[in-house]
Amino acid sequence: MKIPETEQNTEEFQELIAMRTRSNTKRQSRSKEVNVYTRSPITVPAIKCNNITRTVLMSDQTTTSAPSSETCRDLYDQKQINGSKLAQIFHNKWTTTNQVHYYYGWLGVRCQSTTNLVLTEGEIFLYDGNGSVSDFETTENCITQDGKCITNNNIVLWDIQQITKKCRYRKVGNFDAQLYENHVIIDELQTSFVFSKDSKTFRSGNCNFSNPNLMDDDTVIDIVTRIANNRNRRNTNLALALPRGKLMMMETQRGDDSDPENTKFQYLFDSLQQEFQQQLKLVEQRTCENRNNLLLLIEWLSLIINRMVIAG
Numbered sequence: 001m002k003i004p005e006t007e008q009n010t011e012e013f014q015e016l017i018a019m020r021t022r023s024n025t026k027r028q029s030r031s032k033e034v035n036v037y038t039r040s041p042i043t044v045p046a047i048k049c050n051n052i053t054r055t056v057l058m059s060d061q062t063t064t065s066a067p068s069s070e071t072c073r074d075l076y077d078q079k080q081i082n083g084s085k086l087a088q089i090f091h092n093k094w095t096t097t098n099q100v101h102y103y104y105g106w107l108g109v110r111c112q113s114t115t116n117l118v119l120t121e122g123e124i125f126l127y128d129g130n131g132s133v134s135d136f137e138t139t140e141n142c143i144t145q146d147g148k149c150i151t152n153n154n155i156v157l158w159d160i161q162q163i164t165k166k167c168r169y170r171k172v173g174n175f176d177a178q179l180y181e182n183h184v185i186i187d188e189l190q191t192s193f194v195f196s197k198d199s200k201t202f203r204s205g206n207c208n209f210s211n212p213n214l215m216d217d218d219t220v221i222d223i224v225t226r227i228a229n230n231r232n233r234r235n236t237n238l239a240l241a242l243p244r245g246k247l248m249m250m251e252t253q254r255g256d257d258s259d260p261e262n263t264k265f266q267y268l269f270d271s272l273q274q275e276f277q278q279q280l281k282l283v284e285q286r287t288c289e290n291r292n293n294l295l296l297l298i299e300w301l302s303l304i305i306n307r308m309v310i311a312g
Contacts, residue, residue, distance in 0.1 A: 029178035029179055029180050029185075030178070030179045031176065031177075031178060031179075032176075032177055032178075032179050032223050032224070033174065033175075033176060033177070033223075033224040034174070034175055034176075034177045034184070034186075034221050034222060034223050034224060035171060035173070035174050035175075035221075035222040035224060036171070036172040036173060036174075036175060036186070036189070036219065036220070036221060036222075037169035037170060037171050037172065037207070037209075037212075037219065037220040037221075037222060038169065038170060038172055038218075038219055038220075039127075039128075039168060039169060039218045039219075040168060040169055040170035041125055041126060041127050041168075041251075042125075042126050042129075042163070042166045042167075042168055043123040043124065043125055043126070043247075044123060044124050044126060044158050044159070044162045044163055044166075045121070045122075045123055045158065045159070045162065046121075046122055046123055046124045046156055046157060046158040046248050046249065047072060047073075047075075047076045047119060047120065047121055047122070047156070047157050047158075048072075048119075048120040048122060048154050048155070048156045048157075048248050049066070049067050049071065049072035049075060049117060049118065049119055049120075049154060049155050049157075050064050050065070050066070050067075050117070050118045050120075050153065050154045051064065051065040051066065051067050051115055051116075051117060052064050052115065052116050052117075052118055053065070053113050053114070053115045054100050054113065054114050054115075054116075055112075055113040055114075056100060064153045064154070065152065065153065066150050066151060066152070066153065066154050066155040067117060067155060068155075069148055069150075069155060069157060071117070072119070072155050072157055073157065075094070075117060075119045076119060076121075076157075079094060079119075081096060081117060084096060084097070086117075086119060092120060092121040092122060093118065093119065093120045093121075094118070094119045094120075095116050095117065095118045095119070096116045096117045096118075097116070098114050098115065098116050099114065100114045120248070122247060122248040123247055123248065124156070124158055124247075124248055124249040124250070124251070125247055125249070125250040125251060126144060126163060126251045127251050128168065128251070129144050129145075129163040129164075129168070129251070130144060130145070131144055131251045131252050132144065132251065132252050133149060133249040133250060133251045133252070134249060134250060134252060141252065142156075142249075144160075144163070144251055145160055146160075147159065147160040149249065156248055156249055164206070165206060166206060167204070167206045167207035167208075168207075169204070169207055169220055174224070175188050175189065176188070177221070179223075182194065182195055183195060184213075184215070184221050193215040193216070193217070193219055193221055194215060194216045195213060195214075195215060195216075196214040196215055196216050198214055202214040202220075204220070207220075209222045210222055210223065210224060210225045211223040211224075211225055
């Protein structure tokens with residue numbers, strides 16, 4: 001009788017389906033509520049100082065140079081120098097008030113110059129706090145971590161401790177997401193985010209994240225671990241408001257090699273794959289039902305054949 005072989009083949013087929021089911025289970029997603037954050041430039045308070053020297057003789061000549069960092073810091077702290085207070089000429093600019101002396105080219109008249117110090121309060125614009133910064137008025141680059149930039153025309157000072165105190169990410173909003181083993185998809189954004197290899201070493205002490213995950217495009221997916229009372233689907237980034245003072249320097253932004261279209265293609269692929277897996281579940285369920293019916297049929301035929309053999 002070949003019935004045992006049929007049962008063996010059925011069991012092998014059943015195990016094959018079970019293996020596929022276990023494989024698909026590993027690829028299944030988890031529904032989670034997440035907060036999405038993107039990299040955001042930060043501004044740090046800074047001061048700029050100039051020495052402006054004017055000489056008037058046969059012609060009017062003006063030269064600008066950089067004072068020492070100590071002189072610039074004293075100007076900012078005291079708003080005076082050598083007992084003379086600085087005069088405020090703009091909402092973020094002060095200057096000394098030494099009067100210009102005019103000289104004429106008569107014989108025996110010595111040429112003299114008049115120097116005034118100018119203090120300007122402003123901000124520097126940083127992307128990651130590790131690159132170089134450039135003054136808008138010059139082409140020189142300075143290192144952000146130095147806390148100062150000296151050029152032929154001026155000196156700019158800032159507190160490097162301020163860089164480490166600010167969060168470099170801004171909240172985009174709160175979304176429902178599907179978490180997979182190596183990526184996350186968000187239907188509302190129609191975008192897929194791939195987990196970065198550096199996610200385990202990612203540090204975000206100043207951002208108050210709950211369960212942050214760094215993604216390849218420098219986006220942070222923060223998995224919500226508690227029920228939020230007020231769900232904010234969109235967030236206005238107040239840090240990007242126009243600075244009150246003059247923007248003095250800007251950190252050189254590094255090139256971005258990521259392709260924004262890849263996230264859309266990945267989302268489309270994930271959506272189609274998710275739909276395919278749902279259809280595959282239905283097929284496997286129907287296959288399982290057919291297998292059970294087949295086993296019942298085999299069992300019923302076995303009983304009939306046994307009765308026929310006994311009767312014969």
